[in-house]
Amino acid sequence: MGDANEVIIHDAAFCIALAPDAAPPETECPELALFGRSNVGKSTLINRALGRRALALVSKTPGKTRTVNYYRCIVSVSPRLVQKEIFLVDFPGFGYARYSKGLRQAFNRSTVEYLRGRTQLKGVLLLIDIKRALSQDEEAIMALAAARALPLYVVATKMDRFGSNERRRLLQGFRKAHGVAPIEAAKDTRFDALWQQISQNL
Numbered sequence: 196m197g198d199a200n201e202v203i204i205h206d207a208a209f210c211i212a213l214a215p216d217a218a219p220p221e222t223e224c225p226e227l228a229l230f231g232r233s234n235v236g237k238s239t240l241i242n243r244a245l246g247r248r249a250l251a252l253v254s255k256t257p258g259k260t261r262t263v264n265y266y267r268c269i270v271s272v273s274p275r276l277v278q279k280e281i282f283l284v285d286f287p288g289f290g291y292a293r294y295s296k297g298l299r300q301a302f303n304r305s306t307v308e309y310l311r312g313r314t315q316l317k318g319v320l321l322l323i324d325i326k327r328a329l330s331q332d333e334e335a336i337m338a339l340a341a342a343r344a345l346p347l348y349v350v351a352t353k354m355d356r357f358g359s360n361e362r363r364r365l366l367q368g369f370r371k372a373h374g375v376a377p378i379e380a381a382k383d384t385r386f387d388a389l390w391q392q393i394s395q396n397l
């Protein structure tokens with residue numbers, strides 16, 4: 196066994212891209228779903244959390260991911276989790292005007308269905324820009340996770356934009372308003388703290 200708190204990604208691979216209204220794959224592997232508006236940093240988080248450079252496509256043009264992307268990984272988090280297979284499920288970024296109305300509705304309906312009923316779903320990662328008020332989509336995702344008592348990990352991305360005072364103020368404000376302490380992510384975050392939390396809830 197490695198050191199306490201050590202995170203090891205033994206394997207990571209892109210698995211499958213599904214249309215937003217397609218049926219999710221028939222596996223029994225636990226899933227962690229990622230949500231957040233376009234450009235918030237979902238692909239970046241996947242790459243960093245899995246210790247890969249370019250597994251997930253990091254885009255300069257917002258709104259590119261319109262499929263539900265499954266990434267499979269095998270992770271150990273000592274001392275709790277030994278070589279566990281997990282899917283990270285990257286949902287299309289919402290809040291982007293280029294979605295046609297039809298696509299947006301299909302995305303919403305199937306997303307709600309997934310959040311309500313997917314038994315393999317073991318946790319929800321909601322990536323936010325802490326500078327902006329939560330959107331209806333973001334509030335809905337938090338409520339759907341709470342309704343099933345699913346672990347919710349709120350990740351505030353791009354925190355390197357702020358100085359330390361501003362950072363503290365924004366985090367405190369969010370905690371007061373929503374009762375959740377966000378996990379901070381910046382350019383160099385390795386997400387070991389996130390894996391620690393996840394490993395406690397699997």
Ligand SMILES: Nc1nc2c(ncn2[C@@H]2O[C@H](COP(=O)(O)OP(=O)(O)O)[C@@H](O)[C@H]2O)c(=O)[nH]1
Pocket residue numbers: 231232233234235236237238239240252253254255257258260288352353354355356380381382383
């Ligand atoms: N400054 C900063 N930029 C970031 C961070 N995370 C992501 N980005 C940038 O934000 C843009 C969108 O990232 P991406 O991961 O593609 O977002 P997605 O649309 O949610 O998948 C890219 O240009 C990233 O390089 C961060 O922690 N800090």
Ligand SMILES: [Mg+2]
Pocket residue numbers: 237238239252253254260
């Ligand atoms: Mg992306």
